[in-house]
Amino acid sequence: MKLEVYADRMSQPSRAGIIFCKVNGIDYTELKVDISKREHLTPEFAEINPMKQLPAIVDGKFKLFERYPADLFKRSKIHSVLYWHHSNLRRAAAAEAEKLLFSSLSKIESFWLKGDGPFLLGGNQPSIADLSLVCELMQLEVLDEKDRDRFFGPYKKVQQWIKHTRNATSPHFDNVHIILMKVKEKLTNKPLMEANHGGARDIEKRWRSRM
Secondary structure (H helix, E strand, O other), X not given: OOEXXXXXXXXXXXXXXXXXXXXXXXXXXXXXXXXXXXXXXXXXXXXXXXXXXXXXXXXXXXXXXXXXXXXXXXXXXXXXXXXXXXXXHHHHHHHOOHHHHHHHHHHHHHHHOOOOOOOHHHOOOOXXXXXXXXXXXXXXXXXXXXXXXXXXXXXXXXXXXXXXXXXXXXXXXXXXXXXXXXHHHHHHHHHHHHHHHOHHHHHHHHHHHHO
């Protein structure tokens, strides 16, 4: 029986979960839950994931919300990264807290990427933690080049890590992010039509609030 993955590719954790399945050759069926229509808040979806968050995975009678390595030591290390992620980087992105975002990027640069390998905690291949954080940071792609350079410019190791993660999970990473690139294209083109009406700044504010 195939896994059922409930996801919306506009959701950063959903993209991470989908890429993980694709890279590891996991046979699954993707079922879209449209966040913009608040489908994740319906009673029907609550039966799948009582937390009403994406992604959710159903494997027969089992309902899974996360997947980690079997090795206890590796699993505990990944837990530590994900706990930090949800307490810091995710909170920064959601609240437009630039100060916290810079602090998070600095922590990734100086602590989580201090090992010998190119991935988090010195890993030689990307884990679900790498995918989770990189997919989060990909939300910044909707910003203009000047703002992206302002955020990422000081953090060369972070830039290389994003590149390594993207390459290691190719072509799935780029395929899953097509939806985000389409949004970026719309945001790039729309200000040209709305510049005389203050539309560009309004669009940027709306997208910053969704990150």
